[in-house]
Amino acid sequence: MSGGIVAQKLVVEKQGHSILDALSFEVAPGTLTGLIGPSGAGKTTLMRAIVGMQIPSRGRLMVDGKPSGHKELRSVIGYVTQTPAIYDDLTVEQNLLYFAGLIQADKANVKSVIKVVDLTKQSHQLASTLSGGQRARVSLAIALLGDPQVLILDEPTVGLDPVLRHHLWKLFALLASKGKTIIISSHVMDEAERCENVLLMRGGSLLWSDSRKKLLQETNTKSVEDAFLKLVGAN
Numbered sequence: 001m002s003g004g005i006v007a008q009k010l011v012v013e014k015q016g017h018s019i020l021d022a023l024s025f026e027v028a029p030g031t032l033t034g035l036i037g038p039s040g041a042g043k044t045t046l047m048r049a050i051v052g053m054q055i056p057s058r059g060r061l062m063v064d065g066k067p068s069g070h071k072e073l074r075s076v077i078g079y080v081t082q083t084p085a086i087y088d089d090l091t092v093e094q095n096l097l098y099f100a101g102l103i104q105a106d107k108a109n110v111k112s113v114i115k116v117v118d119l120t121k122q123s124h125q126l127a128s129t130l131s132g133g134q135r136a137r138v139s140l141a142i143a144l145l146g147d148p149q150v151l152i153l154d155e156p157t158v159g160l161d162p163v164l165r166h167h168l169w170k171l172f173a174l175l176a177s178k179g180k181t182i183i184i185s186s187h188v189m190d191e192a193e194r195c196e197n198v199l200l201m202r203g204g205s206l207l208w209s210d211s212r213k214k215l216l217q218e219t220n221t222k223s224v225e226d227a228f229l230k231l232v233g234a235n
Contacts, residue, residue, distance in 0.1 A: 004029050004181055005050060005150070010059035012045055018204055019045045022059065025199060025209035027183060029149070032176040034195035034212075035185040036224065041201040043185045044082075047152045050183070051079045063150060075103070077150045078143030082158075084135040085142075088128035092119055092138055095127055096145065105146040113141040118167060133160045140168075150181045157184075157191065169194050189225035200228055207231045 005027040012020040020042050027033050035043050048054035049061055052069030061068040064076050086095050096110040114123050117137040122130060127138060140156060153172075157165045176182050176196075184195065192198050198215055200208040208215050208231065212224060219227040 004064070005183070006060075006062045008060040010046075010049065010061050011057045012042075012049060012054060013057040020049070020056075021204045023206050025206060027181055027197065027199075029181045030176055030179045031181065031197050032172055032195050033181075033183045033197040033199060034192040034224075035183050035199045035201065036189060036192045036228070037187065037201035039187050040203075041187075042204040043187075043201055044154060045204075046201070047079070047154055047183065047185060050150075051077050051152055075146055076148055077152060078146065078148035080136075080139050080143045080151075080153045080156055082154045084139040086127050086135060086138050089126065091124050091126055092130070092141075093123045095138055096141060099142045100145050103146050109145055109147070113144045116144060116171065117141045118164075133164055136160070137168075148180075151175065151183070153182070153184045155185055155187070158186065158188070189223070189228060192224035198224060200224075200231065202228075202232060 007023050007025050010020055010023040011018065035046065037043055045054055049056055050063060050068055052073060055069065063073055066073055090098065092114060093110060096114060097107055100107045100110055114120055117140050119134060119137055119141065122134060127135065136156060143151060157168055172182055172184060192212060195212055197210065198208055198212045199206060215224065215227050216222065219230045221227040221230055
């Protein structure tokens with residue numbers, strides 16, 4: 001599955017405790033997938049495994065037809081963590097130019113990705129003076145620099161104002177429509193309503209891995225939150 005992600009009985013253990021418990025799922029290219037679950041569900045560990053920062057204990061995890069962590073995937077995957085990884089003493093543009101050099105991306109892309117995340121007016125502003133939402137958008141711009149096929153975004157819209165959240169979700173949908181594989185994590189169930197597919201997690205296990213539409217049909221509910229509560233027997 002070019003650009004896709006396939007997990008088969010994926011297990012991650014730390015200090016004898018199971019963090020991810022035999023997860024099996026597929027994420028097809030060109031889909032916007034919500035990785036949804038409460039804090040401590042294992043979402044960040046799963047994303048770290050996908051990008052190659054967490055070595056699976058057992059099972060199989062393939063990204064773009066290669067084992068996760070394969071060196072050829074470095075240019076395929078863009079990863080945005082919850083905490084923006086940018087340099088405060090550089091401007092927005094300088095941060096992008098620096099990271100473009102690191103990943104050997106075309107520096108001509110810098111201005112275009114700054115425009116995509118709506119930071120053109122702040123391009124010459126020091127990162128230390130940016131708001132939290134603006135800093136998060138700089139991290140997103142860095143992830144977009146190399147035009148990656150797979151985007152893994154950890155809580156990218158948390159704490160942003162509604163207008164900016166709407167703008168970013170439109171961007172995510174546009175990128176998916178161009179064939180990119182996008183996984184967006186959130187502990188806010190409402191975020192899943194914007195996604196085509198849903199990975200529902202709780203306690204390191206998968207409760208659901210399929211389309212949002214099918215989830216609502218099979219649980220006879222009207223929202224992902226209601227479906228989640230029904231799956232865990234809380235309603």
